[in-house]
Structures are given as C-alpha cells and as structure tokens.
Amino acid sequence: MSSEVILPGDPIPLDSVIGNDLDDSDSGPVIQLGPGILHIPPETLLPIRAGTLTTLTRSKPPKSTTIYVDTSGGRYVPAVQDTILGTVIGRFGDQEKSFYRVSIPGSAAPIGILSSAAFANAASRHTRPNLSNGTTVYARISAFSIALGEPELECFDENTGKEGGFGELKGGMLADVSIGLARRLLAPNGAYGGPSVVDALGKLVPFEIAVGRNGRIWIDSESCKMTVAIITAIQEAEELPREQMEERVQKIIKGARKE
Amino acid sequence: MPRDLTPSTIENTFVLKALTERIRLDSRSFNQLRDLDISFSSTEYGVVDVKLGRTRVIARISAEITQPYTDRPYDGLFIISTEISPMAAPTFEAGRKSEDELVISRIIEKSIRRSGALDTESLCIISGEKCWAVRADVHFLDHDGGLMDAACIAVSAGLLHFRRPDITIEGVGSRREVIVHPITERVPVPLAVLHVPVCVTFSFFDVRKASSAISGRTRKDEAKDVDEDDVEEEEEEEEDDSSVAVLVDATLQEELLRHGYMSVTANTNREICQIQKGGDMPVDVGVLLSCSEAAIMVAEKVTKLINKRLKEDEARRNVGNLLVEARAENDR
Numbered sequence: 001m002s003s004e005v006i007l008p009g010d011p012i013p014l015d016s017v018i019g020n021d022l023d024d025s026d027s028g029p030v031i032q033l034g035p036g037i038l039h040i041p042p043e044t045l046l047p048i049r050a051g052t053l054t055t056l057t058r059s060k061p062p063k064s065t066t067i068y069v070d071t072s073g074g075r076y077v078p079a080v081q082d083t084i085l086g087t088v089i090g091r092f093g094d095q096e097k098s099f100y101r102v103s104i105p106g107s108a109a110p111i112g113i114l115s116s117a118a119f120a121n122a123a124s125r126h127t128r129p130n131l132s133n134g135t136t137v138y139a140r141i142s143a144f145s146i147a148l149g150e151p152e153l154e155c156f157d158e159n160t161g162k163e164g165g166f167g168e169l170k171g172g173m174l175a176d177v178s179i180g181l182a183r184r185l186l187a188p189n190g191a192y193g194g195p196s197v198v199d200a201l202g203k204l205v206p207f208e209i210a211v212g213r214n215g216r217i218w219i220d221s222e223s224c225k226m227t228v229a230i231i232t233a234i235q236e237a238e239e240l241p242r243e244q245m246e247e248r249v250q251k252i253i254k255g256a257r258k259e
Numbered sequence: 260m261p262r263d264l265t266p267s268t269i270e271n272t273f274v275l276k277a278l279t280e281r282i283r284l285d286s287r288s289f290n291q292l293r294d295l296d297i298s299f300s301s302t303e304y305g306v307v308d309v310k311l312g313r314t315r316v317i318a319r320i321s322a323e324i325t326q327p328y329t330d331r332p333y334d335g336l337f338i339i340s341t342e343i344s345p346m347a348a349p350t351f352e353a354g355r356k357s358e359d360e361l362v363i364s365r366i367i368e369k370s371i372r373r374s375g376a377l378d379t380e381s382l383c384i385i386s387g388e389k390c391w392a393v394r395a396d397v398h399f400l401d402h403d404g405g406l407m408d409a410a411c412i413a414v415s416a417g418l419l420h421f422r423r424p425d426i427t428i429e430g431v432g433s434r435r436e437v438i439v440h441p442i443t444e445r446v447p448v449p450l451a452v453l454h455v456p457v458c459v460t461f462s463f464f465d466v467r468k469a470s471s472a473i474s475g476r477t478r479k480d481e482a483k484d485v486d487e488d489d490v491e492e493e494e495e496e497e498e499d500d501s502s503v504a505v506l507v508d509a510t511l512q513e514e515l516l517r518h519g520y521m522s523v524t525a526n527t528n529r530e531i532c533q534i535q536k537g538g539d540m541p542v543d544v545g546v547l548l549s550c551s552e553a554a555i556m557v558a559e560k561v562t563k564l565i566n567k568r569l570k571e572d573e574a575r576r577n578v579g580n581l582l583v584e585a586r587a588e589n590d591r
Contacts (some may be wrong), residue, residue: 075349087267103265110349134268173273175284176512218269224277228284 005052006069012037012045034068042055044173051198072180072238076107076214078151083186085174086112086153088135100131102139102153106179106215114139120163129168136169136218138210169210172220175191175231179215183239186211200249201230229256234236266515266563274516278504279466285312285510290553291475293405297416297565301570304447305421309413312510313403318413319396321419324437327383327390335382336392339366341410347399348511363407366535367397370411370456370524374532377418381451384426389437391423393450406513407522411458416565418454420572421463422447455565456532457558458524461550462517463540467502503546507553521547523554527562531555 003241014031033039036049038142051071058064078084086102088113093099100114114137122128131137137155142152157164177185185198198209207221207230217234221227233252237245277284287293291310300306305320327334341364343351351357356364371377382391395414397408425445429436506513514520519538525531531551536542577583 087265132268134265134271136267136269169269171272172269173284174267174270214459224273224280224282227273228277228282228286231284232286 004053005051006047008046008048009199010047012047012053012067016043017032020022030062030064032064032066034066036069037067038072058135070180070183072178074105074179076116076179078104078107078109078112078141079213082141082213084112084139084141084153084214084216085210085216085218086114086137086139087170088114088131088133088137090133094127100137104151104214106176107143107151109130109149109151112139112141112151112153116130118142118154118156119167120156120161129162130177131168136174138166138169138212138218140166165210169218172208172218173227173231174216174218175216175235177217178238179213181234182211182213182215183219185217185234186213197234197245197249200237200246201233203252204250204253205230211220226253229253266512269569271510271516273514275464275466278464281504283506284512289505290507292557292560293510295412295561295564297412297568299416299420299568301575304442305417307413307417307420309409309416311405311409311412311508314399314405315399315401316406316409316413317400318410318417319398320391320393320414320417321396322391322421322423324384324389324439325392325500327387329387332387333383334379335390337372337377337379337382337395338392339364339367339372339395339397339414339452340389341397341399343399343402343406346401347406348402351399351402362535362537363410366407366458366522366524366533367410367414368459369533369535370407371395371414371418374454374456374524376415376452376454376456376532378451378453384437385428385435391507393418393421393423402511404509404514405460408458408460408508411456412561412565415455415457416568417563418452419569420447424448425467454526454528454530455524455562456524457554457556457561458522458555459507459557460509460520460522461553462506462513463519463521463538463542463546464504464506464516465518465540466501466504503540503542505546505550507557521550523551525551525554525558525561527555 020043033045036047036051038046040046049071049117052071054068054070056066058066058229084104084107086101086104088100089103092100092101098116100116102112102114104110104112116122117176119129124147127228139153139155140158141151142154155166156162157166165248201207205221205226207219207226210218221225221230229252233249236248236252240248274284281289285293294310296310298308298326300308301550307318309316309318327336342351343360345351345361351360377393379574382393384390395417397410397413398408422442424442425440425448427438427440446590509517517538519536519542521534521536521542523531524533531554
C-alpha cells in the first residue's frame with residue numbers, strides 16, 4: 001500500500017509501485033489497472049485523472065498489484081455490493097408485492113427500487129416493515145446495470161440472511177461527505193495507512209455510524225451537540241494530514257463536552 | 260432525470276431538535292454569516308468570484324452599444340441573466356426554469372435593477388439613438404444554499420469593479436459619430452453605481468413544529484418521547500419568549516427543511532430595497548423589524564468587504580499610479 005499525488009499525463013513510476021515483492025514469481029509481475037489509468041498498448045500507462053496514485057498489493061497467490069488513481073470528487077456511480085444511504089420517497093405495487101422507491105442522493109442513478117420482501121424476516125407479508133415516506137434506509141445494491149437504469153436494493157446481510165445493520169435508521173443525523181471519504185471510511189482497517197478518523201473518534205466518544213458509498217453518513221450519539229461535533233470532525237478530517245487530524249478531532253470533541 | 264432533493268424525516272427531526280437547543284449543524288450562531296470571499300479577475304474588469312461557504316457564484320459584467328427603447332430614449336439598458344445550470348446542483352435542469360430559479364432571478368432583479376443600483380440614464384450616449392447595454396451574467400457554480408445572497412453580492416461587486424471603454428462624440432446634428440476608445444488606449448470609465456444592495460436571506464423554523472414532526476409518525480414509543488419534548492420546549496419558550504428560530508444564511512440542508520424564509524435587500528444608507536417572503540409561515544412584525552435591522556448590519560459588513568477587496572484590486576492594477584494620472588476626467 002503506497003500512495004502519491006499524480007496528475008493527468010504524469011509518468012507512472014512503475015518500478016517503485018511494484019517494488020520487489022512480485023519479482024520472485026515465475027510469470028513476472030501482474031498489474032491490474034483500476035479507474036483513472038489508461039492503458040496504451042503495448043506497455044504505456046497514463047493517468048487520466050488527478051488524485052493519489054494508490055496501489056494495493058495482494059500477497060496471497062496469485063500475487064498481483066492493483067493500481068488506480070484515487071479521487072475524492074465526482075458523482076456516485078452505483079455498483080453491485082455497495083452499501084448506500086437512501087430516503088424512501090414512494091411506494092408502488094399491490095399488497096402482495098410492493099416496492100419502495102428510494103432516492104439515493106448524490107448518485108448518477110438517483111432512484112433505487114427496494115422490494116418490501118428484501119428485508120430480514122420478510123418471508124411473510126405480516127412481518128415486512130412498513131416504511132413511510134422520508135424514512136432513511138441503509139441498503140445494499142443487489143443489482144445494477146446501465147441498461148437496467150434503476151439500482152435494485154436489499155436490506156439484509158447477503159451471507160447470513162439476517163438484518164446485519166441494514167434497514168430503517170432511527171434517530172441520529174445524516175450528513176454529506178465526498179464519495180472519496182466515504183470510500184476511505186469503508187475501506188478495511190489500515191488500508192489507507194494508520195487509523196482513520198472513526199478510530200480516533202471511537203477512542204473519545206461512543207457513537208454509531210453508517211457510511212453510504214453515495215457520500216452520505218449517518219451518525220447517532222449521546223446528544224445533539226455531540227452528533228454535530230462528530231459530523232464536523234469527520235468532514236474536517238478529510239483535508240487534514242493524519243497527525244493534525246487526531247489533534248483536531250480531540251479539540252472538537254472536547255469543545256462539545258465543555259458546555 | 261434530476262429530482263428535487265427530498266429531506267428525510269431524520270434530518271427534519273434532528274435539525275428542529277438541535278434548533279430548540281440553539282445548535283446549528285455547522286456550529287454557527289443563528290445570526291452568523293458563513294465565510295465570505297470575494298475575488299476579482301486579474302485580467303478582466305467586472306468579473307467577480309464570490310464564495311459564501313461552499314456556495315460559489317461568478318458574475319461577469321459586460322457592456323455593448325445598442326439602440327435604446329423608443330419609449331425610454333434617455334435610458335440605457337441593464338439586463339441581469341441568472342440561469343442556473345445543473346453544474347450548481349443536479350436538481351437544476353438546463354433550459355427549464357424551476358420555481359426556485361424564478362424566485363432567485365426575480366429577487367435579484369428586484370434587488371439590483373429595480374432598486375436603481377445602476378443609474379441607467381448615465382448609460383445614454385445619444386438620446387434615442389445610442390446607449391450602453393450593460394449585461395450581468397451570473398453563473399452558479401456550486402449550490403450550498405444562499406444562491407440569491409451570493410448572486411446579489413457578486414453582481415453588486417461586479418458593477419463596482421466594471422469599467423466600460425471611454426467614448427467621445429464628434430460632429431453635430433445627424434452627422435454625430437461615436438468613437439469608442441479601446442481600454443488599451445484610454446483609461447476605461449467606471450459605471451455610475453448609486454448604491455450597493457446586499458441581499459440577506461433569513462430562514463424561519465417553527466420550533467413548535469419540532470414536536471408535531473415527531474408525532475407525525477404514529478408509534479407508541481415515539482409518542483412517549485413527544486411528551487417529554489413538549490415539556491422541554493415549553494420551558495424553552497418561556498425563556499426565549501419566541502417559538503420561531505430565525506437563521507441567517509442557511510445552508511442547503513437548512514433551506515430544504517425550513518418552514519419559511521424572507522429575503523431582505525438593504526444598503527449602507529439604511530434603505531430597504533426589497534423584501535420577499537416565502538413559505539407557509541406567518542411572521543410577527545417584531546421579527547420583520549429585527550430582520551430588517553440585521554440585514555442592514557450585514558449589508559454594512561459586506562459592503563465594507565467589497566470596498567476592501569476593490570481597493571486591493573485597484574492597488575494591484577494601478578502600479579506606479581499611472582491609471583490615476585491618465586483618467587479621462589482629468590484636465591488635459
């Protein structure tokens with residue numbers, strides 16, 4: 001895992017990116033290209049976006065290195081298995097089979113379809129949740145293609161079939177973050193080197209968080225004031241280097257505690 | 260297929276609850292403006308970039324010579340174009356005016372053009388034949404609430420910053436000729452700006468609705484919360500003696516959730532140029548008066564900032580004081 005700032009047209013320092021880890025394999029280094037990098041055959045690689053050049057190395061065989069340009073801007077493009085935060089804005093279908101229309105703020109496909117049967121324990125029509133307009137749901141995109149148009153959503157854990165944190169969110173507050181930050185918050189621990197802002201906050205104050213890949217987060221904590229402080233801390237932390245981030249987070253939380 | 264942003268119940272409940280505790284989401288006080296930044300183009304006259312928090316607006320002033328309207332031979336033309344593109348927010352559609360957009364362009368029109376900020380008579384060159392047509396193009400780049408406030412500041416500052424080319428009229432009677440001197444040849448002339456209108460939008464929240472918004476959902480456990488909230492709020496009300504929270508310079512989230520708003524345009528002469536009230540919430544006379552007073556205070560502050568930035572820009576352009584020496588109105 002390494003990263004450096006790169007601009008469109010810059011040469012990609014392939015040697016430093018790949019390192020020596022992969023040289024011992026028989027077939028030579030395998031590089032996978034992610035978003036923001038253009039491959040001009042036979043072997044020219046050109047960044048076409050400004051951002052941080054990020055490499056992810058897979059140590060288990062088959063060994064490979066993924067390189068991509070990480071940017072924090074742009075609009076969210078739905079992808080299967082992404083978790084999103086949406087708002088119920090309507091309902092259609094009959095009693096047997098009804099669907100919710102869910103607005104996905106910040107998304108290129110602004111409306112998703114959520115079946116009322118796509119919840120945990122929703123086998124019977126009587127145990128299905130009854131969501132009113134304006135309800136916020138934490139959902140997973142189960143199917144999407146450009147041709148399909150509207151992403152299909154599900155509100156249960158795919159592996160266990162249980163709730164797993166999905167479904168209606170009650171209380172707390174929603175806030176906007178950049179989709180880059182949302183991605184970073186959802187990345188496995190340490191993927192971006194060192195503790196994240198959530199870890200720093202977790203040491204100071206108990207709170208609940210749900211992160212939608214569409215650039216929305218949901219926070220709930222002990223009081224209004226603390227929730228506002230946590231949201232501020234997360235939003236501000238995006239543009240701070242790690243050392244300053246922890247300091248700033250501590251200051252914000254202390255400020256909220258004082259009064 | 261862009262849609263209007265629909266605020267969720269969570270946001271609605273939380274914002275109202277926070278307001279009863281006198282907390283805003285960005286930790287501002289109720290009457291505090293966001294960070295305002297005004298910068299002028301280094302190459303062109305009349306191009307202003309205004310940042311109000313995360314809202315960003317660019318205004319460009321331009322002028323050309325045309326024929327005046329036949330019924331107003333002594334008046335020049337002044338047009339403000341405020342088209343909102345999807346660049347500002349995906350909810351705006353290109354080429355189709357939404358209701359919000361109409362309100363915004365209407366308020367800016369009233370604030371600046373109809374309040375007579377620009378003396379259109381000074382734009383007359385030859386009565387009934389030639390006049391200046393001044394045009395203000397407003398581009399909305401980023402939308403985080405307060406579009407009209409930012410646009411009004413941008414146009415006002417742009418008019419102050421703009422310089423039109425100097426002209427001379429030669430000949431007599433029907434053989435008069437207008438000579439336009441390019442700005443590289445003669446020092447360009449500022450516009451006759453009579454006052455600097457600044458628009459301030461106040462957002463009203465009926466904090467009594469905080470309880471009704473929660474009770475809108477008919478659940479038993481929540482009904483219990485409502486009772487507790489009601490008790491708290493009654494105590495609050497006795498302290499504050501008002502059930503209305505008045506916020507200055509709302510963010511987009513606050514704009515979507517507010518129950519009513521009022522845009523007041525004022526200037527440093529303590530004149531109110533226009534008032535527009537929207538939303539379905541009645542407002543007391545007292546609130547209206549205090550808003551007007553607050554708008555004048557903001558106008559003074561913003562005008563001060565505009566003048567400061569203008570002075571800085573002037574100092575940067577006017578190296579060696581040559582522009583002052585070469586001004587057209589000096590004796591030759």
